[in-house]
Amino acid sequence: MKFIRCLRAIAVVLSIQMLLASLIGCDSGQSDNREVDERMAEKIPYEFKVAETYKNPMEIAGQHGVCQYTAGKEYGIGDPFVMRYNGKYYLYPSSCENKVKVFESTDLVNWEYKGYVTEGSDVYFAYAPEVVYYDGMFYMTTSPEGKGHYILKSESPLGPFKRITDNFGHVIDGSFWIDDDDRLLFIFPEASIIKAAEIDTKTMLPVAKRTHFNATLKGWTEGPGIFRRGEYHYLTYTGNHVLSRGYRVAYSYTKGNNPLGQYIMPEDNILYIRSEHDDEYTGLGHSSNVIGPDLDSIYAPYHNLVGLAGPQRRYCLDRLLTNGSVVYSTGPTSFDVPIPAMPEIYGWLDDPKDTAAEKHFVINDDGVTSKNEVQDVFTAEYNFRLDGSEKSPVDLKFGIKGASWWAVRVDTEKNTLSLLSVEDGNEKTIASEKIHVSHGYTRLCTVRVENTAAVSYIYFNSARKLTVKNAGITGGKIGASGKGVTFGYIGANSDALGSGDYDAVKNIPGKFAAMHYIKGENRGFNISKAALKPEGIRYGEKENSILNKDGSYSLVLDTPGDYVVYPVNVSNDGMYSVGAKLAPESSGAVYELIMDGDTEQTYRFTVPETEGVKTDNVSVNLGTLPLKAGFHTMTLRLLKGEMKINMFEFYSSAKEPWAYKSVFKINEDRKDWIFYGPWRMSSGKLTIGEGNSGFALIGETGMNDYVIEADVDIPRKGAGDSGLMFRVTNPSIMEHQVRESFIGYGISIGDGSITLSKYNYGKIGNSQIVSIKEIKGSDKVKLKVVVSNNIFRIYINDQEKPVLEYMDAQAWLHGKVGFYSFGKELTVNNLSVVSIDNEK
Known part of the structure; x- marks a missing residue:
């Protein structure tokens, strides 16, 4: 393989800004529009408040150590399930012995080992233990060695849990x-x-009726978990084998109050995967989902693979964010990121050693009142139990201003949950609902309030009981107040239904929703046509947005000078490509990305033309810019036209424009290739025989636009298909997973036809099949593939007109080049790959 670095001399001479302007389609410098710049002059400075950070993967004191199966190394933390109870977190990992361990935390990062929670060998090698607090008791399910499930019961999250059922099957990885x-x-x-199946609470066994979710990873699928926000339930799950580098987490969603409803599985639904050959942080999977310490965020604990024996794994944590129907992650990260934040008001009133309660609350005979206030958009959580002496109402208050407030009243005698307004001592019941408690309220009860101007949700012990609009x-x-009551954890924060996602740090490389910009007019945005929208997503703030058909929201900037600001955390110094999903009518818009408000770090882009697309959003590459490691603000400012933008994706770009040529001489070329499977390189050919599967890859994952030329023998022997692949990321190969284990595109070559397919660990969407009489009965074909943004053109035998031209509205935007076989022979005689920038 000969590497032709065409522009190395230029790169030495030119500055980064000039290189950007001349090569990669963006300018740097200050706007020449005075009115546009004057709007930026009103901007309120934003300061990061990142006190502490952590880094994945984490070593946890007390994690499982060496056992007979781990080749002398620590088993660690695998399949981490985390539950929240009374303001604290409890981590239950898979076991490599005959007992289950538990760890306790207040922030999801700093864990204290609390010992074993089970007693006997009936949970030997307990896989994926999960715990639920239900009607005053704790129930654990686990599948020892993956051979069916048991349920165990305890009065405490710290155990001891004792088995209450026999093995009722269902193989592995049960969840509640x-x-x-x-x-x-x-x-x-x-x-x-x-x-899914309902559990009969008399026997604690699942009933016979089953609900089938639209949730699969087209092979081994496991590790399910549900979380909820607003109008949506989201189901996460893991796929591939636990020993695969391509172990990954995906999601499906359903809208409405029914968690057993009709789930939709998006085409681009992967939350965690990293399987590149030179990456040590791989095998990411088996996540759980839990509300963060700030009461609004959602975090996903998961593990990574560090050794095949055992297997050995470690605890990892990243945040999940939502944009209507869409879920995305701030990870997977393996660099310093902020520790989850605590709420503005909190304390454990049942713990005499807790200093937070004294700091945040005034406690007297009339009850407890916070010293500080939260804003109109807020989430509050209350935990309480009665001492059993009498059944009296418990009032959980919010919006306290003098003699007026709102409250959730738990009537422990009538078993009702009511929303009240109190004004100068006059009570008014707004809504009420029956609740069920079998323990006389002597076990901990939890009330959660999520409030915005448009809707208020009130939960009792995890169930949403009241929905009140306006x-x-x-x-x-x-x-809070009440007689004969002990209050536990109480907390509140000025965020609800994901509004905390706006100020959440967006990690780069990674993706983030355009609507998730910093709060506050002139602090995080200045949008001329912004207005309060009760049906919008920016609760309590003005916004200019549109709702897409898929249930997600897009940001609209349509007046020159409109801007929004994002807090970002860049992993390493380097060049980063910018991809986006935006409306086709955004074509031709001119905008800037400004780093840290610095005119010397201002980069101008023009949105590429996208013709004839009838879809809400289309994926495009916008350009490249240099970024420095660490925390920054990134301002998106419109200069010309209109932008309707849904998502951004930032990824490390190829180091410089490049060109590759190969005639498959092993002494020259082999070192540059990555082979998955039994490929051979000899006598000027790259080959794989029939009956085999694998990938042969070249280049960098940051490559995006290029021209590929290859001479290929038309394959005939073997079942399946084989051919050329491009825009390939996250490949892996293992016998216990789907054979098409990569993300990208493949062009299979047949006798008289060519097929273009899209892959996300298995084919997705509809393949494009073209019959070509010129190659019917031929032995060879010369392929030329032009990969330009979201348009792919395939030519054969030096013909001027493509045999196939295809625009993928939801295109994968970057990745390596190579060849694949799924059981069919393939012989390639030579290869040329030239970046389109280099070709120019």
Whole structure:
């Protein structure tokens, strides 16, 4: 393989800014529009408040150590399940012995080992233990050695848990969910899909009726878990084999209050995967989902693979963010990121050693009241139990301003949950609902309030019991009162239904929603046509947005000078490509990305033309810019036209424009190739025989636009298909997973036809098949593939007109080049790959 670095001399001479302007389609420098610049002059400075950071993967004191199966190394933390109870977190990992361990934390990062929670060998090698707090008791499910499930019971999250059922099957990785009717659901994998059944609480066994979710990774699928936000339930799950580098986490979603509803599985639904050959941080999977310490965020604990024996794994954590129906992650990260934040007001009132309660609350005979206030958009959580002496109402207050407030009243005698407004001592009941408690409220009860101007949700013990629209609840202090009651953790924060996602740091490389910019007019945005939208996503703030058909929201900037600001965390110094999903009518818009408000770090882009596309959003590459490691602000400012933008994706770009040529001489070329499977390079040919599967890859994952030329023998022997592949990322190969284990595109070559297919660990969408009489009965074909942004053109035998031209509206935007075989022979005689920038 000969590497032709055409522009090395230029790169030495030119500055980064000139290189950007002349080569990669963006300018740097200050705007020449005075009115546009004057709007930026009003901007309120944004300061990062990142006190502490952590880095994946993490070593946790007390994690499982060496056992007979781990080749002398620590088993660590695998399949981490985390539950929240009374303001604290409890981590239950898979076991490599006959007991299950537990760890406790207040921030999801700093864990204290609390010992074993089970007693006997009936949980030997307990796979994926999960725990739910249901009607005053703790229930654990686990599948020892993956051979069916048991349920165990305890009065404490620290155990001891004792087995209460026999093995009821369902193989592996059971999970719990409580619906709004207080039904306890059991979620489990079976035959490569996720299913669910209600648990009969008399026997604690799943009933016979099954619900099949639209959730599969087209092979081994496991590790299900549900979380909820607003109008949506989201189901996450893991696929591939646990020993695969391509182990990964994906999601499906359903809209509405029914967690057993009709789930939709997006085409681009991968939350965690990293399987590149030179990456040590791989095998990411088996996540759980939990509300963060700030009461609004959602975090996903998961593990990575560090050794095949055992297997050995470590604890990892990243944040999940939502944009309507869409879920995305701030990870996977393996660099310093912020530790999850605590809420503005919190404390454990049942712990005399807790200093937070004294700091945040005033406690007297009338109850407890916070010293500070939260804003009109807020989430509050209250935990309490009765001492059993009497059944009296418990009032959980918010919006306290003098003699007026709002409250959730738990009537422990009538078993009702009510929303009240109190104004100068006059009570008014807004809504009320029956609740079920079998323990007389002597076990901990939890009430959660999520409030925005448009809707207020009130939960009792995980079940959503009240939904009140336009209640008019305002911010203020929070508090609680009642007789014969002990209050546990109480907390509140000025975020609800994911509004904390706006100020959340967006990690680069990574993707983030355009609507998730910093809060506050002139602090995080200045949009001329922004207005309060009750049906919008920016709760309590003005916005200019549109709702897409898929249920996600897009940002609209349509006046020159409109801008939004994002907090970003860049992993390393380097050049980064910018991809985006935006509306076709954004074509031709001119905008800038400004780093840290610095005119010397201002980069101008023009949105490429996208013709004839009838879809809400189309994926495009926008250009490249240099970024420095660390925390920064990134301002998106419109200069010309209109932008309707849904998502950004930043990824490390190829180091410089390049060209590759190969005639497959092993002494010259072999070192530059990555082979998955039994490929041979000899006598000027690259070959793989029939009956084999694998990939042969060249280049960098940051490559995007290029021209590929290859002479290929038309394959005839073997079942399956083989051919050329491009825009390839995250390949892996293992016998216990789908054979098409990569993300990217493949062009299979047949006798008289060519087929273009899209892959995301298995084919997705509709393949494009073209019959070509010129190659029917031929032995060879010369392929030329032009990969330009989201348009792919395929030519044969030096013909001027492409045999196939295809525009993928949701294109994969970058990746390596190579060849593949899924059981069919393939012989390649030579290869040329030239970047389109280099070709120019």
